[in-house]
Amino acid sequence: MSLTIAFESVSKDFGPVRVLRDVSFSLPPGKVHGLLGENGAGKSTLMKILGGYERPTQGRVWVDGKPCDFASPREAEMLGIVLIHQEINLAEDLTIAENIFLGREHRRGLFLDAARMRTETAALLKRVGLNVDPDARVSQLIVAEKQLVEIAKALARDARLLIMDEPTATLTPTETDRLFGLISQMRGRGCSVIYISHKLDEVARITDDIVVMRDGAYVTSRPTASVSRREMANLMVGRELEDLFPSKAHAPENAEFALEVQGIEVPGWAHDVGFSVRPGEILGFAGLVGAGRTELFEGLLGLRRRTSGRIRIGGRETQIRNPRDAARQGLTYLSEDRKGKGIVLSFGMRQNLTLMALQRYTHPLLDAAAERRAMEQAIQAFGIRARDPEALASSLSGGNQQKLALAKVLHPGPGIVVLDEPTRGVDIGAKRDIYFLIHDLARQGLAVIVISSELVELIGLCHRVAVMRTGYLTAMLDAEQLNEKELIAHATGTHQSS
Amino acid sequence: MQPEHTNPAEGGRGPAAPSKSETAAAANERGSLPRLSGSGWGGRLHGLGPIAGLVLLCVAGTLLNSSFADVDNIMNVLTRTSFIGIISVGMCFVIISGGIDLSVGSMAALIAGSMILVMNGLTGAVASPALVIAIGMAFALLLGGVLGLAHGLLITRGRIEPFIVTLGTLGIFRAYLTYLSDGGAITLDMNLSDAYSPVYYASLLGVPVPVWVFLAIALLGGLLLNRSAFGRYVQAIGSNEQVARYAAVNVDLTKTLTYVLLGICVGIATVLYVPRLGSATPTTGLLWELEAIAAVIVGGTALKGGSGTMTGTVVGAILLSVIGNILNLTSIISVYLNAAVQGFVIIIVAFLQRRRT
Amino acid sequence: MQPEHTNPAEGGRGPAAPSKSETAAAANERGSLPRLSGSGWGGRLHGLGPIAGLVLLCVAGTLLNSSFADVDNIMNVLTRTSFIGIISVGMCFVIISGGIDLSVGSMAALIAGSMILVMNGLTGAVASPALVIAIGMAFALLLGGVLGLAHGLLITRGRIEPFIVTLGTLGIFRAYLTYLSDGGAITLDMNLSDAYSPVYYASLLGVPVPVWVFLAIALLGGLLLNRSAFGRYVQAIGSNEQVARYAAVNVDLTKTLTYVLLGICVGIATVLYVPRLGSATPTTGLLWELEAIAAVIVGGTALKGGSGTMTGTVVGAILLSVIGNILNLTSIISVYLNAAVQGFVIIIVAFLQRRRT
Amino acid sequence: AEPVTLGVSIPAATHSFTAGVVWWSEQAKKELEKAHPELKVIVKTSSGAPQQANQLQDLLTVNKINALVIMPFESASLTQPVMQLKKKGVYITVVDRGLTDTSAQDAYVSGDNTAFGRLAAEYLVEQLNGKGDVVVLRGIPTTLDNERMDAFKAVTDKHPDIKILDARYGNWNRDDAFKVMQDYLTRFKHIDAVWAADDDMAVGVLKAIRQADRKDIKIVFGGAGAKGMVKTILDDSNPLIKADVSYSPKFIYDAIKLTAEARLKGEALPAKTIIPSVLITKENAKDFYFPDSPF
Numbered sequence A: 001m002s003l004t005i006a007f008e009s010v011s012k013d014f015g016p017v018r019v020l021r022d023v024s025f026s027l028p029p030g031k032v033h034g035l036l037g038e039n040g041a042g043k044s045t046l047m048k049i050l051g052g053y054e055r056p057t058q059g060r061v062w063v064d065g066k067p068c069d070f071a072s073p074r075e076a077e078m079l080g081i082v083l084i085h086q087e088i089n090l091a092e093d094l095t096i097a098e099n100i101f102l103g104r105e106h107r108r109g110l111f112l113d114a115a116r117m118r119t120e121t122a123a124l125l126k127r128v129g130l131n132v133d134p135d136a137r138v139s140q141l142i143v144a145e146k147q148l149v150e151i152a153k154a155l156a157r158d159a160r161l162l163i164m165d166e167p168t169a170t171l172t173p174t175e176t177d178r179l180f181g182l183i184s185q186m187r188g189r190g191c192s193v194i195y196i197s198h199k200l201d202e203v204a205r206i207t208d209d210i211v212v213m214r215d216g217a218y219v220t221s222r223p224t225a226s227v228s229r230r231e232m233a234n235l236m237v238g239r240e241l242e243d244l245f246p247s248k249a250h251a252p253e254n255a256e257f258a259l260e261v262q263g264i265e266v267p268g269w270a271h272d273v274g275f276s277v278r279p280g281e282i283l284g285f286a287g288l289v290g291a292g293r294t295e296l297f298e299g300l301l302g303l304r305r306r307t308s309g310r311i312r313i314g315g316r317e318t319q320i321r322n323p324r325d326a327a328r329q330g331l332t333y334l335s336e337d338r339k340g341k342g343i344v345l346s347f348g349m350r351q352n353l354t355l356m357a358l359q360r361y362t363h364p365l366l367d368a369a370a371e372r373r374a375m376e377q378a379i380q381a382f383g384i385r386a387r388d389p390e391a392l393a394s395s396l397s398g399g400n401q402q403k404l405a406l407a408k409v410l411h412p413g414p415g416i417v418v419l420d421e422p423t424r425g426v427d428i429g430a431k432r433d434i435y436f437l438i439h440d441l442a443r444q445g446l447a448v449i450v451i452s453s454e455l456v457e458l459i460g461l462c463h464r465v466a467v468m469r470t471g472y473l474t475a476m477l478d479a480e481q482l483n484e485k486e487l488i489a490h491a492t493g494t495h496q497s498s
Numbered sequence B, C: 001m002q003p004e005h006t007n008p009a010e011g012g013r014g015p016a017a018p019s020k021s022e023t024a025a026a027a028n029e030r031g032s033l034p035r036l037s038g039s040g041w042g043g044r045l046h047g048l049g050p051i052a053g054l055v056l057l058c059v060a061g062t063l064l065n066s067s068f069a070d071v072d073n074i075m076n077v078l079t080r081t082s083f084i085g086i087i088s089v090g091m092c093f094v095i096i097s098g099g100i101d102l103s104v105g106s107m108a109a110l111i112a113g114s115m116i117l118v119m120n121g122l123t124g125a126v127a128s129p130a131l132v133i134a135i136g137m138a139f140a141l142l143l144g145g146v147l148g149l150a151h152g153l154l155i156t157r158g159r160i161e162p163f164i165v166t167l168g169t170l171g172i173f174r175a176y177l178t179y180l181s182d183g184g185a186i187t188l189d190m191n192l193s194d195a196y197s198p199v200y201y202a203s204l205l206g207v208p209v210p211v212w213v214f215l216a217i218a219l220l221g222g223l224l225l226n227r228s229a230f231g232r233y234v235q236a237i238g239s240n241e242q243v244a245r246y247a248a249v250n251v252d253l254t255k256t257l258t259y260v261l262l263g264i265c266v267g268i269a270t271v272l273y274v275p276r277l278g279s280a281t282p283t284t285g286l287l288w289e290l291e292a293i294a295a296v297i298v299g300g301t302a303l304k305g306g307s308g309t310m311t312g313t314v315v316g317a318i319l320l321s322v323i324g325n326i327l328n329l330t331s332i333i334s335v336y337l338n339a340a341v342q343g344f345v346i347i348i349v350a351f352l353q354r355r356r357t
Numbered sequence D: 001a002e003p004v005t006l007g008v009s010i011p012a013a014t015h016s017f018t019a020g021v022v023w024w025s026e027q028a029k030k031e032l033e034k035a036h037p038e039l040k041v042i043v044k045t046s047s048g049a050p051q052q053a054n055q056l057q058d059l060l061t062v063n064k065i066n067a068l069v070i071m072p073f074e075s076a077s078l079t080q081p082v083m084q085l086k087k088k089g090v091y092i093t094v095v096d097r098g099l100t101d102t103s104a105q106d107a108y109v110s111g112d113n114t115a116f117g118r119l120a121a122e123y124l125v126e127q128l129n130g131k132g133d134v135v136v137l138r139g140i141p142t143t144l145d146n147e148r149m150d151a152f153k154a155v156t157d158k159h160p161d162i163k164i165l166d167a168r169y170g171n172w173n174r175d176d177a178f179k180v181m182q183d184y185l186t187r188f189k190h191i192d193a194v195w196a197a198d199d200d201m202a203v204g205v206l207k208a209i210r211q212a213d214r215k216d217i218k219i220v221f222g223g224a225g226a227k228g229m230v231k232t233i234l235d236d237s238n239p240l241i242k243a244d245v246s247y248s249p250k251f252i253y254d255a256i257k258l259t260a261e262a263r264l265k266g267e268a269l270p271a272k273t274i275i276p277s278v279l280i281t282k283e284n285a286k287d288f289y290f291p292d293s294p295f
Ligand SMILES: Nc1ncnc2c1ncn2[C@@H]1O[C@H](COP(=O)(O)OP(=O)(O)OP(=O)(O)O)[C@@H](O)[C@H]1O
Pocket: A014, A017, A019, A037, A038, A039, A040, A041, A042, A043, A044, A045, A046, A086, A385, A386, A387, A394, A395, A396, A397, A398, A399, A400, A425, A427, C025
């Protein structure tokens, strides 16, 4: 039933750059394999080769003892190899059902069997826990929902080997649990799974063994049970990691609020939400998928319709009608949707970095040299791994794109920054760097709001955490009250005392 | 350059005129968890845009001249819409897939000319005019398909922008017709002309033949777009070519087929057109491309592709010719300003059904 | 589990031909221009496409008729290119930002007509012809800017597809000119005409004034596109409007400005055009839109926007008028086939610089 | 008599000549409607053959015309559509371009395209004393243009020393004519005369010659008798322009007037009325000068 995979001296070049070097290892059938590695280690590239999306420059892939050279994803799929991409790959204008069955539609006679596809889609969506009409257009979905559609799409294929590249980066614990349930089921039915994630706790929970890559090369394979999370991190990064989180500085107490928000109403998404954050404070937002956190802040920035709400910045009542108003007052926002809203993939890294702060480089012509210098600095500060500073954003690995997006919103030097899933897809080493960076910025007086689906992150980083559920702010927890149980209880509405 | 300009509509309180971002959000709004596919009022209005425009125009037409609503007039308008309408059906596929075809007018001219030459040439050899005409028709469709295929191959295999390919063939086709006609007209043989004219002028159950054909093509087009795998692929390619490629859709084949389809539609339109005017000249089909593209876009399809409706396209085509018809019915406007009125109406209709970006 | 058969030809595949998906991915990185990276020969050839085409054409032209390489002829060609060239510079911004403008030809005609009327009207009141002409020029640029602004507002505030808006105004502008001119010509007052004609006919250092202006505008355009924040925003919007919006770019303002800029370019082109014939007729500027768009696209900008070069655009514009010039200089081809040759050359040039999809 | 609803279907004003046609039609409408209360004149312009065919239908179905004066875009293309009207009993007067099936028309009023080309050629031959290099600008590829060109050629062919260096399309348009002429001047180092075949094109030609400062060209001959050109001849203000051939858009006025008046009386027109093209020179120029017309 399930497949045995072996890579034999697989190398891959993009132009002059070698991103995979002589990778050889094999994966026994019927297991859940964790694939670990730093950002840019080559995990996604290797999996694309396995899935038929890329061809190796050298070497080959063996499936069940037969050499395979897939010319297209379809050929890999015929053997039962299905890949869920790191980036969402859905046709926005089509409906969920249309996307799920794209390329393998059910037909009745000459025509499509829309009813059957709809029914099957509904069933699939139920399995992944997405309560949305199969006929909804994908463009109407939020990122996490799109991710669930991707998973449903993969489930619809008869997978014997399911490759998941960062499936949970935007999912909250509840959806993640459901996904793990699905993975166990599939393994029970003899399907192997390759699971790529930078969330090491997940890797520890779900995988049977791990494979580690570094710098495009294979490092080692171990049974998961035999390595601690700390060891995993060491294997990936190749150095000893200190504590993941900086020790929390005291929350500033008497400073004037940097941002105060009252009675925000984003129709359909957020109701009567109010909160405030001081300079130097890190405020977290927790909630399930659909709690309305992203939409609250999109509403705040004028990216969505907001019907009421008062905003004060630096103590002064102010209007924010669009992201420009916000940026002018020192408020910037990092979107959770990096491909769609975060960075311009066809731009170079430099052009992305300076997009929000171009006036700084205009005298009156753009000073490309200064931009380049800034890019060099950002590469250092955010640990962006690129083969050259002029590389296109689209040629970066997922995690490095995320770092670039983060660098972009911090580049204008905001006084308040809203980070929606700031470490999405970022490796553990870089995560740590980012946490320390945020921490430093906060110490220098930046007010930081972090929306995250990683509770550990919220707990480790934030002074206070706001919890949202179905559009309402249900709790505001101080540092002392912060723990996973409490957060989940508030987020799911099972908290007793409230 | 730091943009200083602020948008008073954006983020406005209360039920103000929706701004771009607001309406983007509105599309996202849903009251209950099981999200319904129709996105409420906005969505429905959007779909209704061209129809509403058409209805308004018809009311205006009737007010201006009561004969507007006569069956004869309506049939006239529908009949003359049929050429552009049929071409628009094909164009709709091309545009939804993310392509464009500027050459349809010239192609129609070339097909008309070649078809007439073929038919005239056959009159000596083949006795029955009906057979000659049948051969001529088959030839027209074939030629349309072949020219479309050439477009498709140049675009997919040659990897040249559709705009350039069809701009080039726009010149080529018309030049060849001019060459064939020596700058003058290619005229259909008298006898054939009489035998052929019912194809345009005859009626079936009171409805002229071209209208029936138009209806059939539009229905077929609708089925193909919404109920066949091909149509699905066309939409997927226009929406995100990479996704389609990943889903093992044969992108090149599908794109090529859209051009072939359009070519055949042009062939069909020509088959109906030739009996009407009985000749082809270097000005035949001039600017049809603009009309066909306009019909598709007025019908609510985005020029960038991805999604669009057949109903919209058909309504768009009818709408455009109704404007011309109404202008013919009244004398209130200076003849010089016809084009201006057309322009205004097109913009207004588009405004009614603007899409929320 | 180890592969059962070891592979003797290990690593023997060498630099394999890129697979479909690879190339798809490459095409997906839309920025074909800043792509110094990784595409080596192909990338450079791509950039050189239009230039290579132009050089080949020039060689062909000289072989066909040695007068082609005369300074006079070259200056003639460059001078006549200047109108379309200047408009193309503006069009380049519009297309890169993801828009389109079909109205430029009509707009030029309307501006030319209005400008002449204004100047003729002033001759009585203002003594100095130079002043009248200066006022006329200022008026032309202003009118261009205002019409461009109207486009921009309809597109961004009205949220109507650029194709539709400018298709509408294409009709409106030309209709108004026809109305103003009663269908005939609007002719510049004799005295003014003499005073004004150096603007087209005079030379500076042996190079005609319009060519200097064209050069200046192209340089300015290049600077604006590549070295200003505005240019960066234009490219960002064309690549991904959503990202630009989230990055606090004033999308509406930027888009509007591209149309204003184009309008001003049309105004400048008109200012140079009017002294040439001293008149505006309903055929003034006919099909300029197609030529300007073609120049941009032949120059390597994608119709979908996102990226493009000013050099490419300028070369594209020159290339198009060189084709016409060469055809006029030889008699080897039937006059009927001029357009066909043009079409073939355009397709071939595009093929040379096709983007790898 | 029965009231007459007269439809006038003409090409849209896209260049000076057609603008003249529109102007004269409006003129006729004004005068005739004032003179005859039981007459209604409806003037419609169209920018292409199919559009004109549409218009004919609309004139019949909606405006209920019983007489039609049409200047067809294309002879062949409009024969069928006009025939349809004739079958419904509409009285048809065709102007300028005869239909391919003459049974579709009741009367035919036309300018003389053959003379248009012939007179030009004869004038040039005479002025050049039967010897010289001539370049020609043609209009837009149409039957009409072919007729004129053929007539021109018929004359020059009889004079072997008259050499037609080239004939290219200038699309009846000043700008294109300017470019074509510029390139002629580059290509041919000696030219004696230019047949611009249209007064609009002659404007572009003159500008190109002036720019190149060429002295070898002795004659530019336009065509149709536009008012600017007639004025030049009248004032003798340009040594290159000494003559023109008339092809006045006024024939539409005559046709409308004749048709309307005949129909009001219930009479028919003669089957064919040809308004001759004549050579315009300084002597007769004032008869062809209509300062109010746009043409
Ligand atoms: N299309 C491409 N062109 C050039 N370089 C590329 C391309 N795709 C990936 N790379 C490079 O290949 C390397 C490996 O990328 P890959 O996406 O496989 O990393 P990854 O291990 O998945 O990282 P992450 O954890 O960040 O997702 C990176 O250095 C990346 O920049």
